Amino acid sequence: MTVKRWPRVLAHVFLIALAVLWLVPLVGMVFTSFRPYAETSIDGFFSWPDSMSLDNFRNAWDRGEMGQHFIVTIALVVPAVALTLLFSSMVAFAVSRFSWRFNIALLMLFTAGNLLPPQAIIQPLFQIYLRIPLPEIPFISNSGELRGSLIGLILINTAFQSGFCTFVLANYMKTLPKELNEAAMVDGASVWRQYWQIVMPLTRPALAALATLEFAWIYNDYFWAVALIQQGDDLPITSSLRNLSGEFFTDENVVAAGSLIVVLPTLIIYLILRRQFIGGLSLGGTKG
Amino acid sequence: MTTRKTEIGGYPSPAEWARDLNRRTVLKGGVALAGLSAIGVSCGSDAATEFTGSIGDAGGALTIGSNASDPAPQAGLAAVVASFPNEDVEVTINTLDHNTYQENINAILQAGEDDVLAWFAGFRNKFFADQGLLGDISDVWDQVDGLGAGFLAASTATDGKQYFMPTSYYTWAVNYSKSLFAEKGYSEPSNVDELLGLADDMASDGITPFVFANDGQWPIMGTFDILNMRINGYDFHIDLMGGKHEWTDERVRNVFTTWESLLPYHQTGANGRTWQEGAAALETGECGMYLLGTFAASASEALAADMDFFNFPEIDPAIGAGALDAPIDGFQMIAEPKNAAAAKELLLHMSTAAAQDAYLSEDPSVVASNSGANTSVYNDLQKKSAALAGSATGISQFLDRDTIPDFAGECGNMFAEFIEDPSKVDGLLADLEEKKVAIFADYS
Incomplete structure (x- = not known):
């Protein structure tokens, strides 16, 4: 028996050690967010607390004007995720259900786009955005051009996320039996109907998984917003978090509290849709 | 340059400081003339706007790009805007955190949404002025009172014109x-x-x-x-x-x-x-x-x-x-502001002792650039800072601003x-x- 027990014990020791290693910074952050800066700066972050309060959270919420930035975030993430899934499912449908000469080339194009670092295209993108005028609509396009507008941000996030989603959805749709479409065709269903009423309902698990992943990714996006939005008030929540740092002095405890507030929505989504989330991760990893 | 007011007196506008920076600027001015034709003059649209120096003529909307994300400077800038004696101008402050602002200054300048931008004096200002991205505010400087020659030099680009309005510094x-x-x-x-x-x-x-x-x-x-x-x-x-x-x-x-x-x-x-x-x-x-x-x-x-x-x-x-x-902070105007008249009035206001007193009442960590500012409210550190800069023979802006x-x-x-x-x-x-x-x- 002892021969079999030891590896198990060792495995658990290893796992516990690893879990602690992962948790220390997170717990440290939660702990710090309740304590005043004056205390942690002198006593260190891992000292016994003299006073704990929610002041840092209140401070972060007020100073970071988080209510407003959360509204911007919702207005960005919801349409961006919906458009990403709509467009990429259309491409995936075409690529997986019809044999066309450029199927492989098209799929490769989308996958390659997925590998492109955003930093590589920001300069031309910024110049293009600068030259495309938009009607000045409050909130949607305050700047009067694609740069600095919510629309511009939704568009680039949609475009950039479509590659990965197309790749995943095409692979998923390939696993659906071709006979379904053939039967529908015999019954006279149009291409749109085959897409919307036959394939899309069957793709729901993949769509749900991607929706949770995409929500987290677009929500966490920092780069596009910082590069394309120049008005502090128009930044989504993740990019606006830096407004809690000053020129020199930064109250790290307030930043910890602010980060916790910002992390909360993704955490809640993850807990509710854990199954889809994990499903989504393996979708990208094993198929193809 | 000869008609420019360069009075010296009281801190922080020391003669020594002025002499050193001024000579340098004059030397560079000559070199720059050769290169000027190649760069091209980009602020032609403002040349027509006659700035008389009286505050109250302009109206309309004006946006200030600010890097003051700390509570004290943020309140300070708000106080400066509140003290701006022209109620016809509707001023909006657009705040980005200091680091993001600094890293994105190129994008901010190109976006052109903010008429007036918080920035640094000296090389960092000249750098963008020489590229034609900033608006000439020499006519505002003609009306300035109480800024020493050192500040003038630190606000002057290679073409000999001013592109910056210094408001405060620290040592x-x-x-x-x-x-x-x-x-x-x-x-x-x-x-x-x-x-x-x-x-x-x-x-x-x-x-x-x-x-x-x-x-x-x-x-x-x-x-x-x-x-x-x-x-x-x-x-x-x-x-x-x-x-x-x-x-x-x-x-x-x-x-x-x-x-x-x-x-x-x-x-x-x-x-x-x-x-x-x-x-x-x-x-x-x-x-x-x-x-x-x-x-x-x-x-x-x-x-x-x-x-x-x-x-x-x-x-x-x-x-x-x-x-x-002793890095100097202040404000500059973009090359093609939406509201140049209001921008210049505000920049002139920012140079005044009254505006700087309003700022320092919220943020006592820096020292005013205007020699007429109320120094009686200074704390010990501010007094010492001002005296130190006042007796200096040469003021640099800190390595990351000087190159x-x-x-x-x-x-x-x-x-x-x-x-x-x-x-x-x-x-x-x-x-x-x-x-x-x-x-x-x-x-x-």
């Missing part, structure tokens, strides 16, 4: 805790031998003499600046920043030799320490001195109450201790590697010189 010096000095009987050193003696005393008392923190790779640029200015003088330092000397030069090498000899008096592991952690080490008495800007006091109220500073003492008597870093931003980043890397392993200095300096040549070639 870099050796900060210490008054209570620690009193308790141990230490006194402020007046030359480098006394400084080393003081450091030895501290070391034997079990105190690390110097705080050393370099997270972000900018804080110890201040150490390089002051050593270079003490060993080689102000002019050499500014020319080195301008790419005119080689980093492999014997004189630069001397700075690093001195720096290396001082390293044992400094905290170890500086590259992983934030300046705020450094300030905590000063507050707790773990360390005795800290070469940093006066913003060190913003780290904690306890430290602010107990902090004092002295000018870094002279190393070479022939050079003295007259030069120091091309890309190159400043390379210097930051080099200094960080140097303090890790000083024996590599010759190789590091040779690398830095190569990078300097490449970067300066890109921008010329």
